Amino acid sequence: IAGITQAPTSQILAAGRRMTLRCTQDMRHNAMYWYRQDLGLGLRLIHYSNTAGTTGKGEVPDGYSVSRANTDDFPLTLASAVPSQTSVYFCASSDIVTGDTGELFFGEGSRLTVL
Amino acid sequence: GQNIDQPTEMTATEGAIVQINCTYQTSGFNGLFWYQQHAGEAPTFLSYNVLDGLEEKGRFSSFLSRSKGYSYLLLKELQMKDSASYLCAVMDSNYQLIWGAGTKLIIKP
Numbered sequence: 001i002a003g004i005t006q007a008p009t010s011q012i013l014a015a016g017r018r019m020t021l022r023c024t025q026d027m028r029h030n031a032m033y034w035y036r037q038d039l040g041l042g043l044r045l046i047h048y049s050n051t052a053g054t055t056g057k058g059e060v061p062d063g064y065s066v067s068r069a070n071t072d073d074f075p076l077t078l079a080s081a082v083p084s085q086t087s088v089y090f091c092a093s094s095d096i097v098t099g100d101t102g103e104l105f106f107g108e109g110s111r112l113t114v115l
Numbered sequence: 116g117q118n119i120d121q122p123t124e125m126t127a128t129e130g131a132i133v134q135i136n137c138t139y140q141t142s143g144f145n146g147l148f149w150y151q152q153h154a155g156e157a158p159t160f161l162s163y164n165v166l167d168g169l170e171e172k173g174r175f176s177s178f179l180s181r182s183k184g185y186s187y188l189l190l191k192e193l194q195m196k197d198s199a200s201y202l203c204a205v206m207d208s209n210y211q212l213i214w215g216a217g218t219k220l221i222i223k224p
Contacts, residue, residue, distance in 0.1 A: 042215050042217065043202070043204075045212070058211075090157060090158070103148075104150075104158075105160075106157035106159070107157060109156075109157055
């Protein structure tokens with residue numbers, strides 16, 4: 001089934017630990033994004049990539065890093081997790097070249113709890 | 116700063132009509148999106164408006180007034196499965212999406 005796959009779906013980890021959230025898409029979309037969603041707040045962009053080999057910072061990039069070695073994969077790394085990074089993380093993709101709307105397709109989310 | 120405002124929560128009755136409003140103040144405008152998000156699930160695309168007016172898609176319609184910085188999502192013939200959060204998002208001049216906090220819609224029998 002075409003779409004975006006995120007892993008893990010849920011994770012509890014201790015503060016100070018390193019964690020990588022994985023994201024893979026099979027739609028050949030050129031743009032990919034990482035958002036966090038917290039209760040009472042809108043989706044906030046962490047990092048994005050408009051094409052393989054390039055990345056950019058979003059609204060809340062501190063404490064996170066990304067890489068885009070190829071079109072399909074866009075992992076998000078927390079170098080040293082802190083409790084304020086407890087959130088639901090969504091990976092998304094869009095085809096900003098041929099798509100008129102720039103519609104985002106989202107993964108199912110990764111629920112992360114940092115203790 | 117950039118801002119998207121929408122009501123936090125609304126309640127409506129099955130079979131009725133509900134209108135969810137969204138007002139925005141952004142640096143430039145390249146379109147407005149509505150997404151639906153069921154609890155514990157990912158957002159899914161509902162509609163896109165870039166020109167003023169009404170876009171109808173089945174039971175859902177979306178309206179845009181760029182001069183007023185205003186949009187609404189209209190849901191007709193409400194069904195229990197429409198219980199969800201509805202997210203308004205505006206694409207600014209840098210083609211970045213600015214998201215509202217979402218409106219939780221509760222449908223009662």
